Amino acid sequence: MRDCAFAIPGDHRQKTGGFIYERRLLEELAKTGRQVRHIVLPAEAAAVDQSRTIRQQVDQILQARPADEPLILDGLVFGAMPTEALAQLSCPVVAMLHHPMGLEHGLSPTQSRRLLAQETANLAKAAHIVVTSDHTRQTYIQLGADPERITTALPGYDGSRDLPRLDTGPRILSVGLLAQRKGHDVLIRALGQLKDLDWTAQIVGKTHDPSVAAELASLIDGLGLVGRISLAGELSDAALSDAYRSARIFALATRYEGYGMALAEALCHGLPIVTCATGAVPDTVGDAALLAPVDDAEAFATQLRTLLTSREARHDLGLRSRQLGRTLPRWADTASVMGGVLDALQSRP
Template sequence: MRGERARRVLFIGLSARGHGGIQRFNRRVIASLATLGVPTVTAMRAEDAPMRFARRVLSGVLGAEPILIGHINLLPLALLIRLLRPRARIILFAHGIESWGDPAYRPVRWWEPAMLRHVVHRVAIVSRYSMSRMAGAFALDEGTFVLFPNAVDLPDAPVRAEGETILTVARLQAGEREKHVDKLVRALPLLPTARLMVIGDGPLRAEYRTLAVQLGVEARVALPGAVSDIALARAYAEARLFALPSSKEGFGIVYLEAWARGLPVVGSCFGAAGEVISDGVDGFTIDPADVGALAHALGRLLNDRRLADRMGAAGRLKVERHYTGAAFTRNLEALLYSDMPLTGMT
């Protein structure tokens, strides 16, 4: 259907409710389809009763073009759709670690590489890093992929705080050690006037509190757990910079959220963070194993307000140009009508 307008889109996902990155991505897809005026049938596996989900998929698949699959766990449905609609164009959204074939998180099922090659028309993926990881894990040609970056809402630019608070926002589950939040705690003894705010919950929260006590910096580390949207907005407004030296980001939407609020960022030189952040322009990228280098990058932004403001402004400009809801909608339109170019990551 190159260049033709979609008759109707079927979008199948896991969920569009909640605060997770995939849920927010799904809501943005649904909102963008509405903005484009495309008739859409949505089916969310975690939200619809099993029979209702099946009915919505089966009723939506007839006459839909293209068909959007929101998660790799839904690949078996793509095979069923291919059997029902042999000529239908099927597009899979891939987000990050769930598509890397990481045995500690989600190993490759033996049947998935062949299904991706023969059932799915395109894989829309958030970053070149994730594309490389997925192509290697599933033995896919990179021509299968199209880059489809994430997006954030753009609030009014806030007035920056005068303090020296470093903010990080992350899941603190046991499998999230590669986000290296502990390195931020370990950097504090080298930054005697800095404070660290860690927003997020999970088993690692208690571990980081214990580490702060061991290092004698517990009075400068706040670990409030999960917070409301209002409290999160306040934390961004009170921070001088955002830091997450994660080496496992499939895209790094948290950096966009910080830039949208005018904050400079510090991230890892590994993973997609090193792809999204322009080192020395809108933030710094470092090797998270080097706590001294991390402390140096944090200290430069804490001690040089003009540098921090300049980098925060550059990051916000990057979001305005490439990562707003309007950009997401344009990219979705280009994905639906494949003769249009996508825009996005620089």
């Protein structure tokens, strides 16, 4: 069983999909008896445009790693690192990738091209690549990754499954960062077309971009939905579990997901889902969701109306959701896949 280091930028206890994945992977790898060194990098190491000072700090920390100890490297840091700096590391690097940085929403065309070119060049410098979905695996293969050096380790979920519902009426739940990519603006516009129906909605997620948060609050007010849609911010694990249990429908109008951990959690809670046909989403939700095109509030509203007005449709989709949720891995399974990757590196010359 091979020891390793895991380099993560900033506070790994943040409640976003990527940080939850890395924190739980770090914890589960350690539970197996493997020595896992947590390397805390500056939070700015994940920035699209790093300062020279931050680049020097990151280089100094990572170049100090022993040559015989694999380094699991956070995907944002991996994508942001200059290729020449990555090439100077003597230790084998396992890149932990969620989706290409250059495909993130909100980037300028110049930034997108630069980041995609850099990450494509960086792929050749990784001893192995671990991704969170088969869709993301194919995305990186198209960017030039060697199919023999890329492995999928689906996110886990350790919470209880098939818990009894909490009856709070027709509540719609959405979970995701207040960021452009999550499409909460589309959800709000869709709900604005459903004022004739009985529902309340809760959007759970920390503020990633203050301008997006302000835009969402303004949109809720402008559409006359204050009191019907709440921006709940970040919740504790217990409160989030209660939010899933008290929801009747899960809705995420996302513009792109490399996997969709909130969608998977909705499956584990047996919720019927409305979301968008983008990225890995169709693979993640299977036949347990109604899908709408990206950025189409009218189509999203139509799918929501179906579930809000048809008990049969909700029951059928909820049954499929529960069945799929039972098949999803736990975090120990995710760590087992990563452990296999680390141990296979040991046998290489």
